[in-house]
Amino acid sequence: AQSVTQPDIHITVSEGASLELRCNYSYGATPYLFWYVQSPGQGLQLLLKYFSGDTLVQGIKGFEAEFKRSQSSFNLRKPSVHWSDAAEYFCAVGAGGNKLVFGAGTILRVKS
Amino acid sequence: NAGVTQTPKFRVLKTGQSMTLLCAQDMNHEYMYWYRQDPGMGLRLIHYSVGEGTTAKGEVPDGYNVSRLKKQNFLLGLESAAPSQTSVYFCASSYQTGVETQYFGPGTRLLVL
Secondary structure, rough: OOOOOOOOOOOEEEEOEEEOOOEEEEEEOOOOOEEEEOOOOOOOEEEEEOOOOOEEEOOOOHOEEEEEEHHHHEEEOOOOOOHHHEEEEEEEEEEOOOEEOOOOOEEHHHHH | OOOEEOOOOOOEEEOOOEEEEEEEEEOOOOOEEEEEEEEOOOOEEEEEEOOOOEEOOOOOOOOOEEEOOOOOEEEEEOOHHHHHHHOEEEEEEEEEOOEEEEEEEEEEEEEEE
């Protein structure tokens, strides 16, 4: 069965520092991978997605993610974090058919 | 466009009561989904629909029913609410299959006492 693991429940970074959020997936075929962000009290917003092609994917708000098949990973990165990036981040894999499987989420806190 | 809207935003129920959550989308999407979000568990799919008049079970369907009588609306029903159904419920829609971007509503927070 498909699964997504986000090893870090909470991460705290200083404003201006770089960020990497980890995501590992389990899926037998070529995965479709997503990162979503959820601000407090809000729904989920798509940051970026990977379907095929270039393994480095650019998203909104200055985020990028790199697909590494050999490591079954799709880590999210940002070179310089802003206070407004504080939110919960979800990695998801397209599980075939019409479904997404989500990870448990990583809560990002930004120190000023 | 309003995108995906959910009604109500917040509700408190007593155990055994029933209620219906409404999801509406104005993007002419074929696919609609209901998820529940619980701390430390991410989002789990309850039911989904691939078009008007169709529904299918997701990962955690027990205790819930759904209906998709109109393409733009997807209803989630709780016939007899239980405290274990205390959660935040999100509706989403997409143009076609799940590999396409799913657009999410703002959520409904449900507390079952």
